[in-house]
Amino acid sequence: MAGPTTAEHGAHKPPNTGDGSARSPLGGAPRGRLRVPGPRSLLIALAVALLGAATIWVLYGSPWLRAERVRTTGTDELSEREVEAVAAVPLGTPLISVDTDAIEARLRDKLPRVDSVEATRSWPHGIDLKVTERQPVLLLKKGSNYVEVDAKSVRFATVDPLKAPKRVPVLELAADGSPSLKRFGSDRLVAEAVRVRADVPASVAADTRVIAVRSYDAISLELSGDRTVVWGSSEDGAAKARSLVALMKAAPKARHFDVSAPTAPSVSDS
Template identity: 55%
Template sequence: MAGSTTAERGERQQRSSGPPPPVRRFGQRHVRRIIVSAVALVFLGSGAFWLLYGSDLVRVERVSVSGTRVLTPAQVRGAAEVPLGEQLISVDTETIEARLAKTLPRIDTVDVVRSWPDGIALKVTERTPVLLVHKGGKFIEVDDEGVRFATVSRAPKGVPALELAISRTGSTAASLRRFGENRLVREAVRVAGALPASVAHATRSVKVRSYDDISLELTDGRTVDWGSSEKNAEKSRTLTALMKAEPGARHFDVGVPTAPASSGS
């Protein structure tokens, strides 16, 4: 029997394979989705821009103040000069922070925060006095960094006085020339900050004669020779132990903490 011809075999193959598959149009649909998404993003962006820069809904209407102790919220708001009615996004927070630091030295740090949708929050940390300098019937407050930040008419309770018994001639002059008055004040601040709590509360004054000659006078008349501000932690522990061991002593010397001394009764 004769086999099928080449033409017949081709015809059978074409019938068995069926019609060609339709051409998919995913490419066109994908392009349409991209266009629609892009248009939507443009509208959303325009709306957000208008909301932040053109809408009355996000303008500054209130200024809140927190963290004040001596200062009043009204003082902080007045010094901050926050532009009421301005778009919240346009408020220059760094300029406000710098203005507060310059105008109110009592402020140690301040965070100016946008409080959406219509507020500015001023979060204040005030300086805390650790020593007082008596001058002209008033008191200059000195913080734990040696910054003289405020002058008050009444001494805050529990803050010792700083006595600068420094002469520009004589034995203490060399220390003054070498370190300068500001450095000596900072050394006294370091000593005051290192005192045991029980001693700190009972300290009337911290006297500075030179870099390595700092002493304390307590409210009950007892005195302490501290020396320099070096080894403050060790001196603090030594003084605590010495006062417990010699409760009747009137004078303590912890200038050399490994060889402390006490005297008087």
């Protein structure tokens, strides 16, 4: 069989570019030549590199953006000096390198009164600490002092009676002989008392002096004016609150109220 003709040989030869290099059959750039960046591209790359180096130096090496002050807000019982001592902000270091997460962790771990804290950079020289303190909703008797308990059932501070917050009910745990103590433990019973405290209507909460827990389902309130409320368990708290408000309106001079069964509440004068 005859071989390819001269025309066929020529059909497969890459086109000549005119400068001695062969162009790809697909029409791309000439093969065998490297594309050298032009002066403009080199200048742009150099400017980007210099800008990056300058930014790093300004943030980490210059004296302009360093931590020089700490500002604390939101404290009440805690002092600003106490918070800032525990925060241990490394003054004089680059502001960008200050570990704000570590500062927050130290404050939560070492100051139980801190419920939450937010540490933020305040350019060009500051660290701001926004503190939210725990607020007591109950006072648990401990020896001659009281332990403050917050709305999350966290026992966070011990205070003497003279410094105990006013108008915060005292929690009396009198469940020593109750099976509830063995079954649930004291922490659970404290949590149940906190739930009751949250459900007590505002008009009654102001007069509540003591919340007594004798078992899981035997919780009662002692109010001013020698009045008492049998609450029962912490279940159905909203219904019990409504029943209590209705009873007090219907019998304003009564001294004893029972809302342990909110659908069948009762009231008595003695």
